[in-house]
Amino acid sequence: MEHSGETGTVQLHSAGALEGRLLAHRRVLGLIVQTLAEPQRAALRDWLAGNSVLHDGQEDPGAVPTEANAIALAVADEYRLLAEMLARPDQLNR
Numbered sequence: 001m002e003h004s005g006e007t008g009t010v011q012l013h014s015a016g017a018l019e020g021r022l023l024a025h026r027r028v029l030g031l032i033v034q035t036l037a038e039p040q041r042a043a044l045r046d047w048l049a050g051n052s053v054l055h056d057g058q059e060d061p062g063a064v065p066t067e068a069n070a071i072a073l074a075v076a077d078e079y080r081l082l083a084e085m086l087a088r089p090d091q092l093n094r
Contacts (some may be wrong), residue, residue, distance in 0.1 A: 026085070033086060045086045052080035 010076060054069065054076045 026082070030083070032083065034089075041086060045083055048079045048083035048086065052076050052083055 033044065054072050085087070
């Protein structure tokens with residue numbers, strides 16, 4: 001998919017475009033999280049931390065990444081990054 005604008009055509013599904021979208025979502029999420037009271041932030045942090053490890057029944061979950069678990073590993077890693085972001089309030093707007 002392409003998008004044409006003043007700066008030319010951009011591939012909307014390129015790695016760079018997807019990374020930019022992810023960063024934008026993280027920044028918006030940071031702004032939203034700042035509006036939460038500390039008990040809600042703590043609950044969100046705990047939930048993210050609890051879901052940041054892939055539980056796939058293996059002794060070492062995700063030790064051998066495969067196409068089948070690539071998305072699940074990425075989701076778990078994103079939860080870990082978000083939990084780290086919440087643990088450091090100075091990182092919420094970056």
